Structure formats: C-alpha cells, structure tokens
Amino acid sequence: MIELLTGSAFGLIGSAVTNIFGLLKQKQVDKQEVTLRRIDLEAMDKEYEFRDRGAARDADTALTISADSLMKESFGHDAASYSKGVKPNALGAFLLVVVDFVRGLTRSGLTIYLIWQVHSTRTEVQGVLDSIGASALDATTALDIYQQVVKMTLFLASAAISWWFGTRGKGSQQVKL
DSSP states (O other), X not given: OHHHHHHHHHHHHHHHHHHHHHHHHHHHHHHHHHHHHHHHXXXXXXXXXXXXXXXXXXXXXXHHHHHHHHHHHHHXXXXXXXXXXXXXXXXXXXXXXXXXXXXXXXXXXXXXXXXXXXXXXXXXXXXXXXXXXXTTSOHHHHHHHHHHHHHHHHHHHHHIIXXXXXXXXOGGGOOOO
C-alpha cells in the first residue's frame, strides 16, 4: 500500500512540477508576445513619423514649386507689353504705348513718391519742432516724434526695396521650371 501512496504522491508532484513549468513557460511566452507587440507598435510609430515627414516634405516641395511658378508667371506679366503684336489704328497704338509706359514706371515712380513723401514728412516734423522751440516740448516727446519718423522711413524704404526689387531675379537668374 505504501507503494501506491508514494507512487500517487510522485505522480501528483510530477504533475504539479510539470504544470508549474508549463505556467512559467506560458508566462515567458506571454511576456515575449507583449515585447513583440511593443516592438511592432514602435516600428509602426517610426513608419508613421517617416510617412509624416515625407508628406510634409512633399507639401513643402509643392508649395515651393507653386511659388516658383507664380514668380515665373509674374516675370511674364512684368515683361508683357500691350502694344506688341497688335495692329490697332494710330490712336489705339498710342494708347497701348501709354499703358506700357505707365506700367513700366509704376514701381520706380511709386518708390520715388514714397521717398519724397518720407522726406517731406521729416521736413515738416523738423519745421514744427523748430517753430515751437525746445522749451515747448520735453526731451521724451521730441525723441518719440523723431523715432516715429525714423520708423516710418525704415518701413517704407524696406517695403519698397524688398517687395518690389528684392523678389525680382536678374535676367539669367530667373527660375526655370
């Protein structure tokens, strides 16, 4: 009978040890599965970031191409002439030449006008300050007026130079698409 009990005990112990090792092995497999899923998620995140950077790069490229195309068209419009290739009567030809002349002088004429306007304003402010004398204004107010004129001058000069002339390429530097 003791053999029966010891055999049963060994069988139960063997079964328990096998089940414990099975549980440990399953726990290890589950842990490995979780690690593999985490690695998959990280790989998916990297792929998403890569695709996102690619889409942003493609959008920037498309925006640059669009801007270059608009600039190229702008060059074409600047060089356009209403009087070329048209055979109107004498009055029509004269009017088209006048339109071309006005278009050609718009940028430079407006730039000269703005510079004259700034100079005129500066001269007027200086005249007012001279006429009221130094005793009528405190130093802070006089300096504030002078700073406003300087700021206006800088704004108008930078707008005229950078906007009208700064974005225009020279003949050989024009963008070719």
